[in-house]
Amino acid sequence: MRVLLVEDDKPLSAALSQSLRTANHAVDCVFCGKDALNAVLDDQTDLVILDLGLPDIDGLDVLKSIRQKSKAMPVIILTARDKITDKILGLDAGADDYLPKPFEMDELLARLRVIERRQGTAATAIVSVNNVSLNTQTLELFIDNEIVSLPRRELMLLKALMENAGRIQSKQKLESRLYEWGEEVVSNTIEVHIHHLRKKLPDKFIKTIRGVGYSIPQKGS
Structure with missing residues (x-):
């Protein structure tokens, strides 16, 4: 946040x-x-x-x-x-x-x-989309009930996407959630984080909306 x-x-x-x-x-x-x-x-x-x-x-x-x-x-x-x-x-x-x-x-x-x-969309600290669950309080990520370790920025990015499951998040909006005033943000920073996240998440979990941003599926979709 x-x-x-x-x-x-x-x-x-x-x-x-x-x-x-x-x-x-x-x-x-x-x-x-x-x-x-x-x-x-x-x-x-x-x-x-x-x-x-x-x-x-x-x-x-x-x-x-x-x-x-x-x-x-x-x-x-x-x-x-x-x-x-x-x-x-x-x-x-x-x-x-x-x-x-x-x-x-x-x-x-x-x-x-x-x-x-x-x-947000969650009534509790646990946000789940299919087999991926994120505890937004402890920032523990589970995939198929196995804990997965992520760097801080990737966790923040995934949290922003999962809390808005089914809604497109623009690159600019995601940058604003991850970076503060005065922090240097190179043009492809979000793309790099997304690339690393995709290596650890289920196939096609993060969808690119070309020219707009990114989204993840709603539960069950």
């Missing part, structure tokens, strides 16, 4: 982004409300983690602006404002979740997984 982290405390932002990347999320970091709103307009973000105490625009106003632009964009508030009245204000302003600081990273990751399941 492509996460936009809006946190003006740079040491905390660095620690959070590292933990999110370890959990196989792509993370873009901004440190003020203006940059957050510009990033949301780029339409490459899957979820926003939003601090409220920003230096230029109050986080609640940022949230309200996000909601004007996107009703569906998931937003988790992560803030030191821990009073129940603050939580009510945040949720009423359109937040999907509200986590006061200090917090446990495992809890934040669990809340992200809940939102992922809500957005």
Whole structure:
């Protein structure tokens, strides 16, 4: 998942982004409300983690602006404002979740997984297509009940495809799920990852839609 982290405390932002990347999320970091709103307009973000105490625009106003632009964009508030009245204000302003600081990273990751399941096609952490199963929580891949090891990028790519089984995913959309701002992406990167995945997956599991992107079959097809 492509996460936009809006946190003006740079040491905390660095620690959070590292933990999110370890959990196989792509993370873009901004440190003020203006940059957050510009990033949301780029339409490459899957979820926003939003601090409220920003230096230029109050986080609640940022949230309200996000909601004007996107009703569906998931937003988790992560803030030191821990009073129940603050939580009510945040949720009423359109937040999907509200986590006061200090917090446990495992809890934040669990809340992200809940939102992922809500957005995706799977009701549980296990996404299965025919004889291929992926645990989106542990990122363990099973083919015919045998565990298969994949590099991080290939796992992220396969996850994006399996969560959208039956729907075409463009090359640009897949790149946005795997790579963050500033990362150099050569023109054939996705093709290379797809090539390596196909060597490990059942024959014709990933279908190329020429000039459009890639898809995998729906369960049973």
